Amino acid sequence: MEQHDDAAGRHTPVLLQRCLDLLAPALAAPGAVMVDSTLGMGGHTEGVLRAFEHVRVVGIDRDPQALALAGRRLAVFGDRFTGVHAVYDEIRDVLDDLGIASVQGVLMDLGVSSLQLDEADRGFAYAQDAPLDMRMDPTRGPTAADVLNTYDERDIARVLRVYGEERFAPRIAREVVRRRAADPWRRTGELVDLVRACIPAATRKTGGHPAKRTFQALRIEVNGELAALERALPASVEALAVGGRIVVEAYQSLEDRLVKRALAAGATSSAPPDLPVEPETHTPYLRLLTRGAEEADEAELARNPRAQSVRLRAAERTRPTPDHLRTTRRAA
Template structure:
């Protein structure tokens, strides 16, 4: 079942004004460019393009449906917006293709999007029965059904324990393997029933829906979210010009930890602690703009209940990253898709 409403009626961007305030000093210069690394339905980008009439935004998303909806929403801004079908760890490849050496802002709004949750057939929600898909890019890759039906029991348990912090991971994994021996799992409703049967009744009454942690873990595994984020945050920092800012909204502890560690590495001297004078090459190249992680206040929660778990962090580039601190990329970024022009709004889609 598909929601036919336009994007601006379906999506309220989380902490929009706070994001704009944090990005404002970096986007003040004429000709400033920002990358919205998780475009979604375009709410944050619309806010930026409206608040800063001189700014251009490059919007990345692996979800072709999101690119289509955001493209319609942002069409009035003409060539100030460019949408690209890409995962955010490919930020450097995208900017190289567009001939942009550095940008003044990067915004990342992590996790599953409103679009993906609201589209029942995508299989992200445990609240309604749907195919076990969970791919953010529905054009490629393994599905949640593939993971559940082919992974060994110990690997399923590890995924649920690590990515979902699920206490009953071994029991759920064991019951999944037993169920698939009779017939392959195909529907989210089947999985929810297995989870319910795997968790003691007393534990099902606390901590929200009993399937929440398992669905989170499967989504992370299907989309490679954490390994991608580990590459994407350092690469995004490297895309910033001096004075540029990066703002990241995370929604669960594993994501937030990766962001926190990357920011801390840049905001801390890399010199040994016993040196009497810190060499310039070891001074911090980032400044933390937020004190720890900021959360949504009561007004934001009333406006947007999905902001309940948000953790926002921001940092500013002080100088180029010293060579010994540059990110090491162990595998190539995922390629962007071929360009296709549509009216004034150039969009790269599959």
């Protein structure tokens, strides 16, 4: 695999200034710590470390190559940066290992990273022929080829329909199973050709590349992305000190729906609506900082076309989570 050391030159962080502005009130505290839950090539973390000279950042990523690239990029900041090989739903364990009880900020930039898209051999991009891999951590777990070669037709259709919102999931799944009987799936180019053949020509004229939804679905399945996100959101909120802030950037509707639900749950009273007085234990423990999901403006899109589909949401912790609403263990 070709190696690239210029992480800064290859990656423009999405909505960086907006993220910094939202995090600033929390990160102004002396000794503030932020977790970059999706470190990638370190663009957001570099922005934070330059903007807030006293802040320490713990960067989490499941991709060893991303950690290595970001580590070289951020070495200039010394012990203000700590990189950890983990998945972001392990945030509590990561902080416990580092002796950190709570943090003032959590940043999550979801989806596939620039590094993974740009490295052809990783198999994330439908525009380049490559092995059907798609693992964010290439050291473990099944590949996209394993999914296509071992799942039954019904399960393949379910993955494509649920995670890719693909209208033609049954047709694609049927063809995947039929063709693998003669030759196992190995290459992304072969899959792109199959998907294109399964989607009617009239439909292919709109909605972008015909394989986009299938590749998204396989990537989510291979990496367990939505299940990890569903665990990571409450765990990240529980890691926040009172006054701490969480900022999340999502790039497709399934992710954004989970983010919206988790933040709204914390910002909504849990008291029955007919109670004359709201008990203190039922008051919200989050305050929403954005009105709905924020999108990239024209200036941001001109700088960074990969911001096209971003949906940003943020919230501030106003008090500890009441016991009856907590789904994860609290900070020590």
